[in-house]
Amino acid sequence: MDQDDNLLLKTVDGMKNEITVFLAELVKAKSVNPPGDTRDVIEVIRRKLTSAGLEVKLLSVDEDKPSIVAKLGPAQPKKKLELLYNSHVDTVPVGEIEKWKHDPFGAEVENGKMYGRGIADAKGSVAGMVMAAKALTDSNIELLGNLVINPVSDEEVGGFKGAQHVLDSGEINPDYVVVGEITANKIAIAEKGIIWFKITTEGRTAHASTPWDGINAIDKMINLLKMIDNKVVEQLKQRKHPLTPPPSMNIGMITGGVKTNVVADKCEVTIDRRILPNETIEGATKELQDVIDDMKKQDSDFKAKMEVILTGSPIETSHDSPIVKMAQEVCSSLGISDKPVGYLQASDGRFYAEKGIPTILLGPGLAELAHSPDEWIDPEEVVEATKIYSLLAVKVLT
Ligand SMILES: [Zn+2]
Known part of the structure; x- marks a missing residue:
């Protein structure tokens, strides 16, 4: 670990409370899909990214389903390299409410777990990615290429009005993609x-x-x-x-x-x-x-x-791909498993894989909890994800 890494880790540790509060705000901004109106949660994210000094662009097919493209890095990049952090803000519906012990939009905390619909799938990842961008700006770390923070709508019903629309818009042109999904902070390189x-x-x-x-x-x-x-x-x-x-x-x-x-x-x-x-x-x-x-x-x-x-399309990113190698280095430097795994569900990652862009899936939360009652996440795992995302951005872009 070099100086930048240590500074970043210190910054993220100092942000623990802010990360937890932000995560709770994301959960309280209901964004179930269908109907998929994500304007409230996108506004919460827009405010956070703007306060961190990022310029935020909103893209949408349907007015009530906006996606964010926020770039971090020099206007004239010294390194022509773009790293995309994508994750989704829409969630599946609550299902049978009687089966919930916790308010699905209350962000209640009990025994170190925070509860809520979509908190693992995928608001934990969204929180980590957004806070990683803030950690980078707070630490005044200069990137040579661009980091793009891209929280999207519409994933739970196919992603056509979210991730695919953003990709087709020409606003992004990623060399590597990290999709924030529930992998328990493991590096997933394959998906059916x-x-x-x-x-x-x-x-x-x-x-x-x-x-x-x-x-x-x-x-x-x-x-x-x-x-x-x-x-x-x-x-x-x-x-x-x-x-x-x-x-x-x-x-x-x-x-x-x-x-x-x-x-x-x-x-x-x-x-x-x-x-x-x-x-x-x-x-x-x-x-x-x-x-x-x-x-x-x-x-x-x-x-x-x-x-x-x-x-x-299925996803299969080579073990030898630089993004896999760099993610492995970051995970092992944090003492987390660096063994690549497969992702159990389907994700927006397929849109990038289809275009041949090296893509990994990595985010906090357990896949088993997605779409079920009393969905929860350990906020500490979101802090850990924030560390991974910020260290990985530095590794790729400096
Ligand atoms: Zn998901």
């Missing part, structure tokens, strides 16, 4: 990708007393799903990645038919498929399409079409 399929089988109506006059689209769907189970699901069991959970497939919705005494002429399913970083969206799509094509060959009455309704 996602594809949603909609498959529709078509038949021909007839009276249920003479079903042989028609073609039952539900029967055809049942046959198809059995075939998918035999051919694809069985194969998924063989596939592995060292850092992520196994690949998966879930039939989420099924609809079909019009009446009990009518042969169904239409049946529709939607499927959620999670792919490993070593699988591809194209490959997984072809795999399913091949089953449909096989069915068509075997059964001349079988008619089906498949649509891809949503995709998100």
